[in-house]
Amino acid sequence: MQQKPFIEFKKQRELSDILTDTFNFIKFEFKxxxxxxxxxxGPFLFAFLICMAxxxxxxxxxxxxxxxxxxxxxxAFGASPILIxxxxxxxxxxxxxxxxxxxxxxxxxVKSYTxxxxxxxxxxxxxxxxxxxxxxxxxxxxxxxxxxxxxxxxIIPGIYLYPPLMLAFSIMVFxxxxxxxxxxxxxxxxxxNWWITFATLFVIGIITAxxxxxxxxxxxxxxxxxxxxxxxxxxxxxMGNIFDPIYILFxxxxxxxxxxxxxxxxxxxxxxxxxxxxxxNFTGTMERIQNIGNTQED
Numbered sequence: 001m002q003q004k005p006f007i008e009f010k011k012q013r014e015l016s017d018i019l020t021d022t023f024n025f026i027k028f029e030f031k032x033x034x035x036x037x038x039x040x041x042g043p044f045l046f047a048f049l050i051c052m053a054x055x056x057x058x059x060x061x062x063x064x065x066x067x068x069x070x071x072x073x074x075x076a077f078g079a080s081p082i083l084i085x086x087x088x089x090x091x092x093x094x095x096x097x098x099x100x101x102x103x104x105x106x107x108x109x110v111k112s113y114t115x116x117x118x119x120x121x122x123x124x125x126x127x128x129x130x131x132x133x134x135x136x137x138x139x140x141x142x143x144x145x146x147x148x149x150x151x152x153x154x155i156i157p158g159i160y161l162y163p164p165l166m167l168a169f170s171i172m173v174f175x176x177x178x179x180x181x182x183x184x185x186x187x188x189x190x191x192x193n194w195w196i197t198f199a200t201l202f203v204i205g206i207i208t209a210x211x212x213x214x215x216x217x218x219x220x221x222x223x224x225x226x227x228x229x230x231x232x233x234x235x236x237x238x239m240g241n242i243f244d245p246i247y248i249l250f251x252x253x254x255x256x257x258x259x260x261x262x263x264x265x266x267x268x269x270x271x272x273x274x275x276x277x278x279x280x281n282f283t284g285t286m287e288r289i290q291n292i293g294n295t296q297e298d
Contacts, residue, residue, distance in 0.1 A: 004028045004029070004118065005024070005028055006117060006118040007021055007024060007025045007028065007113075009110065009113075009114045009270065009271060009274045010114060010274050010277075010278060011274070011275075011278055012275055012278045012279055013271065013275045015196060015199060015200050015203070018200050018268060018271045018272060018275065019200070019203060019204070019268070021271055022204070022264060022267050022268040022271060023264070025267055025271075026263065026264065026267060029113070032120060033109060033263075034260075034263075036105060036109055036120065036122055036125060036126075037102065037105050037106065037109070037263065039122070039126070040101060040104075040105040040125070040126050040129050040130075041098060041101045041102050041105055044094060044097045044098045044101055045098050045256075045259060047090075047094045047097075047098075048091070048094035048095055048097075048098045048255075049252050049255065049256070051087060051090040051091040051094050052091055052251065052252060052255060053248050053252060054087045054090070055084075055087035055088060055090075055091045056247075056248045056251060057087075057248065058083045058084045058087045096137060096140065096141075097133075097137070098259075099140060099262075100133060100136035100137045100140050101129060101130075101133060101136070102259070102262060102263070102266070103136055103140070103169050103266055104128070104129040104132055104133065104136045104173075105125060105126075105129045106263055106266040106267065106270075107169060107170060107173040107174075107266065107270060108124075108125045108128045108129050108173060109125050110267065110270045111128075111173055111174060112124060112125050132172075132173075135172065135178075135179055136169065136172075138179050139168055139169060139172060139179045139182060139183065140169075142179065142183055143165045143166075143168060143169075143183070146161055146165060146183075147161050147162055147165060150162075159198075160194075162198075162201070163190060163194060163197040163198045163201055164186040164187050164189070164190040164194070164197070165183070165186055166201060166265075166269050167186050167189060167190065167197070167269055167272060167273050167276070168182045168183050168185075168186045169182070169266075169269070170269055170270050170272075170273035171185055171186055171189065171273065174270075174273060174274070174277075175277075189273070189276050189277065189280065190276060193276055193279065197272055197276070200268065200272055201265075201268070201269070201272070204264060204265055204268045205265070207264070208261040208262075208264055208265060211257070211261060212254070212257065212258055212261055215253070215254050215257040215258075216254050218250055219247060219250030219251055219253075219254060222246060222247055222250060223247055226244070226247070
């Protein structure tokens with residue numbers, strides 16, 4: 001059986017190399033990589049999809065209620081504001097938990113992969129992911145608030161904050177720093193390399209956005225057809241039943257693909273971190289020199 005190529009993370013790369021190695025890593029590690037992620041994140045992802053389906057269903061009831069407030073046949077269950085609030089709250093909580101565990105499982109997978117020259121320790125990845133769950137939640141909230149506030153101030157500050165803060169998660173895992181130290185060190189790490197980091201994340205963002213949009217097209221086409229836009233025969237009845245089971249199914253599939261695409265961004269951010277860390281600290285180079293020395297002594 002042919003051995004899988006090993007992707008060396010701890011080295012300097014150009015933009016094109018980061019893009020190539022991101023997809024190569026996912027391709028070579030596809031089965032163990034996604035198998036590990038699903039075993040760790042799967043229950044939370046399933047809960048998120050259930051909450052999403054319930055939210056769309058309850059929102060559909062509220063939409064019907066707004067259109068047919070006089071109609072006694074409106075679905076009282078779906079139109080209940082309390083149920084919408086519960087659904088939205090459940091969706092928010094499961095989304096935060098899923099994203100946090102997704103980041104953790106991917107980055108600890110990469111850490112295990114790099115520490116063991118291509119081999120992974122599932123038990124350790126799972127243990128570290130759950131152990132540091134709240135650190136990832138805290139950092140995700142901190143990063144999210146910083147970027148949102150940045151975009152509120154004329155957009156440019158938000159754009160400036162996005163590249164360094166996307167690396168904060170990798171810093172927390174690979175340098176074992178605290179949440180606050182990871183947040184602040186991100187700006188030190190990216191110093192003098194902001195543009196190349198932004199360009200890399202921008203290209204990755206375009207690729208994932210295009211794929212995500214293609215996956216969303218069936219749902220969009222179905223929604224337009226349901227509303228009668230293509231036929232030019234729009235009516236209140238068709239608009240009041242947009243979020244039917246088929247449309248909800250299309251959306252759930254779309255979110256599953258978005259979940260998968262998120263792995264691309266996280267792996268790319270890990271490669272960017274190692275690239276910048278190598279330029280600044282030469283960690284990988286020093287490790288290789290030490291390994292050569294140890295080999296010669298043996």
